[in-house]
Amino acid sequence: MSARQEEAPAASRRQAPPMDLGALIADPATRIVVCCGAGGVGKTTSSAALALAAAEAGRTVVVLTIDPARRLAQSLGLVELDNEPRRVDVPGAPGELHAMMLDMKRTFDDIVSAHSTPERAQAILENPFYQALSSSFSGTQEYMAMEKLGQLRASDNWDLIIVDTPPSRSALDFLDAPNRMSRFLDGTMIRLLMAPSRAGFKFASAGFLLFSRIVSKILGGQLLRDISAFVAALDTMFGGFRERATATYELLRRPGTWFVVVAAPEPDALREASYFVDRLSAEGMPLAGLVVNRTHPPATTALSATRAEGAAEGVADGGGPSAALAAAALRVHAGRMQLAAREQHLADRFTSAHPDVAVRTVPAAAGDVHDLDGLRVMAEALTGPDADTPTGTPRTRVLPARRG
Ligand SMILES: Nc1ncnc2c1ncn2[C@@H]1O[C@H](COP(=O)(O)OP(=O)(O)OP(=O)(O)O)[C@@H](O)[C@H]1O
Numbered sequence: 001m002s003a004r005q006e007e008a009p010a011a012s013r014r015q016a017p018p019m020d021l022g023a024l025i026a027d028p029a030t031r032i033v034v035c036c037g038a039g040g041v042g043k044t045t046s047s048a049a050l051a052l053a054a055a056e057a058g059r060t061v062v063v064l065t066i067d068p069a070r071r072l073a074q075s076l077g078l079v080e081l082d083n084e085p086r087r088v089d090v091p092g093a094p095g096e097l098h099a100m101m102l103d104m105k106r107t108f109d110d111i112v113s114a115h116s117t118p119e120r121a122q123a124i125l126e127n128p129f130y131q132a133l134s135s136s137f138s139g140t141q142e143y144m145a146m147e148k149l150g151q152l153r154a155s156d157n158w159d160l161i162i163v164d165t166p167p168s169r170s171a172l173d174f175l176d177a178p179n180r181m182s183r184f185l186d187g188t189m190i191r192l193l194m195a196p197s198r199a200g201f202k203f204a205s206a207g208f209l210l211f212s213r214i215v216s217k218i219l220g221g222q223l224l225r226d227i228s229a230f231v232a233a234l235d236t237m238f239g240g241f242r243e244r245a246t247a248t249y250e251l252l253r254r255p256g257t258w259f260v261v262v263a264a265p266e267p268d269a270l271r272e273a274s275y276f277v278d279r280l281s282a283e284g285m286p287l288a289g290l291v292v293n294r295t296h297p298p299a300t301t302a303l304s305a306t307r308a309e310g311a312a313e314g315v316a317d318g319g320g321p322s323a324a325l326a327a328a329a330l331r332v333h334a335g336r337m338q339l340a341a342r343e344q345h346l347a348d349r350f351t352s353a354h355p356d357v358a359v360r361t362v363p364a365a366a367g368d369v370h371d372l373d374g375l376r377v378m379a380e381a382l383t384g385p386d387a388d389t390p391t392g393t394p395r396t397r398v399l400p401a402r403r404g
């Protein structure tokens, strides 16, 4: 990209509105917060940090995590997948923090058991096609995350549920997968496949026989039999699946639900965040704002990159080891200022496309965030006051706004 293109367009001088996640999670009217975003941007960590902040603000909160990093899981007391929330000890917190890891297969198995007779449930659970679907079908994790959210909400044990979303490539998968999955379970192909057993060979026309022979060739006869048996057993649950997907989807639209979109200060993640923000607004789903996670604000902004470079050259000319050291430090600062300027530029570009979306930046910690102390630092960055920062740069930004 040329230096010219790097320059922010005039419209982007618009300031992003600040995001008050602190007030949002403390508000008793807030019942569900969903953290979405592209893969690897910090959804799981942000969810856990927000949950910790909520417990410290007095809420009884449960965080539903999905595939948390091992050390983070351990520090939340999640040593094994048990598909139920566990209380996390947070000394001194007026509220309660509970955490769980989603067990996708167990969640699916539980739905099957809850909606069929024991014999039918057994037949489904033992079916190889079901086993593949419940543990690896793309979209199953998203569907089951929504399912679990619905269950947590229905149990009414928590006054706030914070939901992490699966590590999909696209943030939109979380919204799309449940529908795609129920369409699949209710799909034409599957209905055709099971037609002979259901409608007394009504559909067993030459066309269907040809179709099923082709499918059988592609998928293999055994798999086809597995699918047919699975679908026959699942037949009574069809309505169930679709209704549940729809009901949970509606839950996401209800007042009291908020989405937090997480992105890294990188073009791809912010582009993804942009699509997602558009989609939420098209669906009428409330957006709390955008978290730009792992930014690199410089320790001071008093010295510009250009001046630091110039000073480094001047100092280096003086010669001697301490001059070399000072020059190196100035160059590090110059590099840091340039990085921060790039990140700010990307954030500005987002804001110029979405001027109403509130923004909060979260600086990169020195290492991974894997314990309560690390989460607390992140929670402070997420929920602390916008203007009251050590560097004086508001938390909407990586660098202070240029005057004029
Ligand atoms: N502000 C931060 N500073 C330093 N490290 C961070 C920060 N935020 C997240 N991380 C680290 O980045 C890694 C990825 O974070 P996380 O697992 O939360 O991302 P994710 O969006 O949930 O990823 P996935 O899409 O794979 O689920 C983790 O190792 C986490 O500790």
Ligand SMILES: [Mg+2]
Pocket (backbone or CB within 6 Å): 043, 044, 045, 066, 067, 068, 164, 165, 166, 167
């Ligand atoms: Mg994650």
